[in-house]
Amino acid sequence: MVFFPHRHLLGIKGLTEQDITYLLDKADEAVKISRQREKKTSTLRGLTQINLFFEASTRTQASFELAGKRLGADVMNMSVGNSSVKKGETLIDTAMTLNAMRPDVLVLRHSSAGAAALLAQKVACSVVNAGDGQHEHPTQALLDALTIRRAKGKLSRIIVAICGDVLHSRVARSNILLLNAMGARVRVVAPSTLLPSGIRDMSVEVFHSMEEGLKDADVVMMLRLQRERMAGAFVPSVREYFHFFGLDAEKLKAAKEDALVMHPGPMNRGVEIASEVADGPQSVIEQQVEMGVAVRMAVMETLLVSQNQGERA
Amino acid sequence: MSPATPNPALPTTTVLKNVRIIDPSRRLDETGTIIIGEDGRILAAGSDAQNQGVPDGATVRDCRGLVATPGLVDARVYLGEPGAEHRETIESASRAAAAGGITSFIMMPDTDPVLDDIALVEFVQKTARDKAVVNVHPAAALTKGLAGIEMTEIGLLQRSGAVAFTNGRHGLNDTLLLRRAMTYAREFDAVISLELREKYLGNGVMNEGLFASWLGLSGVPKEAEIIPLERDLRIAGLTRAKYHAAKISVAESAEAIRVARARGVNATCGVSINHLSLNENDIGEYRTFFKLSPPLRSEDDRVAMADAVADGTIDIIVSSHDPQDVDTKRLPFGDAEDGAIGLETMLAAALRLHHDSRVPLMRLIDAMSTRPAHVFGLDAGTLKPGAKADITLIDLDEPWIVAKDMLLSRSKNTPFEDARFSGRAVATYVGGRCVYSL
Numbered sequence: 001m002v003f004f005p006h007r008h009l010l011g012i013k014g015l016t017e018q019d020i021t022y023l024l025d026k027a028d029e030a031v032k033i034s035r036q037r038e039k040k041t042s043t044l045r046g047l048t049q050i051n052l053f054f055e056a057s058t059r060t061q062a063s064f065e066l067a068g069k070r071l072g073a074d075v076m077n078m079s080v081g082n083s084s085v086k087k088g089e090t091l092i093d094t095a096m097t098l099n100a101m102r103p104d105v106l107v108l109r110h111s112s113a114g115a116a117a118l119l120a121q122k123v124a125c126s127v128v129n130a131g132d133g134q135h136e137h138p139t140q141a142l143l144d145a146l147t148i149r150r151a152k153g154k155l156s157r158i159i160v161a162i163c164g165d166v167l168h169s170r171v172a173r174s175n176i177l178l179l180n181a182m183g184a185r186v187r188v189v190a191p192s193t194l195l196p197s198g199i200r201d202m203s204v205e206v207f208h209s210m211e212e213g214l215k216d217a218d219v220v221m222m223l224r225l226q227r228e229r230m231a232g233a234f235v236p237s238v239r240e241y242f243h244f245f246g247l248d249a250e251k252l253k254a255a256k257e258d259a260l261v262m263h264p265g266p267m268n269r270g271v272e273i274a275s276e277v278a279d280g281p282q283s284v285i286e287q288q289v290e291m292g293v294a295v296r297m298a299v300m301e302t303l304l305v306s307q308n309q310g311e312r313a
Numbered sequence: 314m315s316p317a318t319p320n321p322a323l324p325t326t327t328v329l330k331n332v333r334i335i336d337p338s339r340r341l342d343e344t345g346t347i348i349i350g351e352d353g354r355i356l357a358a359g360s361d362a363q364n365q366g367v368p369d370g371a372t373v374r375d376c377r378g379l380v381a382t383p384g385l386v387d388a389r390v391y392l393g394e395p396g397a398e399h400r401e402t403i404e405s406a407s408r409a410a411a412a413g414g415i416t417s418f419i420m421m422p423d424t425d426p427v428l429d430d431i432a433l434v435e436f437v438q439k440t441a442r443d444k445a446v447v448n449v450h451p452a453a454a455l456t457k458g459l460a461g462i463e464m465t466e467i468g469l470l471q472r473s474g475a476v477a478f479t480n481g482r483h484g485l486n487d488t489l490l491l492r493r494a495m496t497y498a499r500e501f502d503a504v505i506s507l508e509l510r511e512k513y514l515g516n517g518v519m520n521e522g523l524f525a526s527w528l529g530l531s532g533v534p535k536e537a538e539i540i541p542l543e544r545d546l547r548i549a550g551l552t553r554a555k556y557h558a559a560k561i562s563v564a565e566s567a568e569a570i571r572v573a574r575a576r577g578v579n580a581t582c583g584v585s586i587n588h589l590s591l592n593e594n595d596i597g598e599y600r601t602f603f604k605l606s607p608p609l610r611s612e613d614d615r616v617a618m619a620d621a622v623a624d625g626t627i628d629i630i631v632s633s634h635d636p637q638d639v640d641t642k643r644l645p646f647g648d649a650e651d652g653a654i655g656l657e658t659m660l661a662a663a664l665r666l667h668h669d670s671r672v673p674l675m676r677l678i679d680a681m682s683t684r685p686a687h688v689f690g691l692d693a694g695t696l697k698p699g700a701k702a703d704i705t706l707i708d709l710d711e712p713w714i715v716a717k718d719m720l721l722s723r724s725k726n727t728p729f730e731d732a733r734f735s736g737r738a739v740a741t742y743v744g745g746r747c748v749y750s751l
Contacts, residue, residue: 013527090640090643090644091644091645092643092644110645112644112645112646112647112648113528113529113530113599113645113646113647114528114529114530114598114599114645114646114647115645117598117599118599118643118644118645132529132645133529133530133645133647134529134530134531135528135529135530136529170529173527173529196525196526197521197522197523197525197526197532197534198522198523198524198525198526199526201523202523202526202527
């Protein structure tokens with residue numbers, strides 16, 4: 001029986017509560033594997049996974065690579081720096097070339113929104129979106145959800161405050177979709193210049209003050225502010241941004257006492273988050289990294305197994 | 314759908330009888346006869362024309378159930394010749410135009426090299442004379458290389474046949490240059506036709522709003538169109554030049570045109586057929602054939618554009634035919650070029666507005682024939698006796714489905730692939746000669 005009726009993971013959009021729960025349950029099992037001394041299984045033995053990264057990302061790429069290897073797949077990494085993409089070959093040409101090598105799953109990171117959807121139309125294998133422009137980053141939202149669920153026991157009716165550069169954040173979009181699908185209450189806290197047009201229709205409560213936005217929150221999810229957006233373009237300065245929107249111990253007091261502090265990494269300490277909080281007792285930032293591997297194992301196993309069953313059907 | 318083989322026979326008289334004649338230049342809508350003389354001009358068109366009798370040896374076509382209109386005039390067409398002939402040539406575009414019922418079009422100067430010099434304008438005219446099956450009129454660049462820095466030889470270009478001056482796909486950012494160009498153009502009574510996209514605010518890839526936000530695509534707010542439009546209208550008022558806003562897309566722009574006209578500004582405007590037929594939701598999952606400039610707007614704006622055509626605020630409808638290849642379209646949405654082809658589907662898409670009773674048929678034909686001919690001073694847009702016999706024969710209800718393979722354009726980037734239409738051109742006459750027949 002196929003529990004997960006999707007061939008690709010292009011975004012959280014289109015996933016039901018059941019789909020998400022299925023993946024999170026699977027990921028819980030994968031956590032156990034990663035905590036064993038013998039971490040390698042044979043679930044995906046003989047299958048090929050290609051990580052196609054058009055944007056540098058050490059952490060996400062490493063996480064996907066480990067996930068594949070722990071499932072027993074053969075993993076190949078391709079990043080832009082060493083490929084012909086810089087010589088003008090398009091995403092599609094690269095994809096067709098790789099497709100001809102008959103991989104079973106392509107993991108794509110690309111700077112353009114919609115790149116994963118485009119790729120999925122053109123290749124014969126499963127596609128996992130590892131971040132496409134400012135669109136979605138579904139495995140990040142899943143690992144965040146897994147981290148929260150393990151700490152709080154549930155996702156429904158908890159209050160999650162997503163703080164910072166929502167405008168440019170694919171992490172924020174995927175999290176808003178996922179948390180709403182699971183019945184959480186989602187808030188966004190940011191200066192208006194860092195919020196997308198139409199945010200009030202995205203099923204979130206909008207705040208422009210950390211004190212109000214964090215009040216009684218169960219989870220405080222900080223977003224990274226890209227360096228080029230700090231000085232003048234979207235906010236006047238790092239100093240001013242940190243003063244109003246940087247998470248420090250003082251601002252965190254507004255949230256519930258046992259509120260979780262999360263960050264997708266890499267962090268800008270002293271810009272969006274103070275070290276005292278990032279390294280403090282409420283921080284689950286390291287757990288997020290651990291859950292990342294588990295979630296990616298769950299996703300790839302689910303896609304490849306359901307795909308194989310689809311072929312047999 | 315295949316191009317009619319050119320009729321090499323000696324000129325004869327052609328008679329179209331039992332045809333419903335819609336001629337906006339005379340506010341005429343009646344059933345009658347059209348007689349085309351051997352010289353390719355209209356001898357008579359109307360209910361009284363049959364009284365003149367049919368000359369001996371005339372070709373007679375019974376057009377019962379069909380509508381005859383002045384040949385359609387498309388005032389905004391981008392081509393690939395010279396420079397990108399793999400996308401579209403003057404000849405291939407002319408055949409696509411004929412299949413769409415279009416008998417005259419104005420070609421934009423966005424070619425390689427840019428049409429900013431009389432030699433290039435003459436090249437276009439010569440190529441059109443030799444190869445095109447419809448009338449092709451060049452619009453010249455308003456600034457050299459479309460760079461927006463120096464004005465071109467407006468007087469000489471006009472004399473060599475340029476019917477309008479435009480900065481093509483590019484906006485014009487230098488307001489002082491705009492003022493000087495408009496002041497200078499006024500002395501030649503030349504039309505300045507501009508697209509509207511503020512350089513900084515208009516730097517996105519689709520309509521700003523909730524849909525763009527979910528897709529993670531950067532938005533183009535409507536203000537990026539309204540601000541340059543308001544500016545242009547002010548400069549047009551100041552210089553008393555003939556100004557044409559090439560493609561508006563939001564309700565507030567139509568309002569700005571209304572207000573400026575009330576102030577006495579000599580302004581006209583157009584809308585692309587895409588903005589009358591489609592909205593931002595058609596982009597779906599990043600479909601790049603729907604990436605246009607201006608971007609497709611909301612459904613409210615689409616309806617407002619149709620209403621503005623109906624009440625005459627928007628003067629003309631254009632195809633904004635813009636052939637693009639896989640190398641410019643098969644890319645992530647934000648990286649793809651703007652533009653869609655439209656010569657072969659403009660009429661059919663416009664007829665939807667007639668079938669929906671949103672725009673009267675007379676006004677639709679006016680907006681695609683008589684009015685653009687008038688705005689750009691072309692010898693077209695009328696079925697008056699003595700006029701050149703450019704005629705489009707239309708079946709208002711013929712059902713058809715757009716199939717990519719059947720398109721005559723060299724590029725296939727149509728946003729209407731697999732669209733179901735009611736109505737199309739069944740024959741197209743240019744100078745009395747049948748250049749297309751279904």
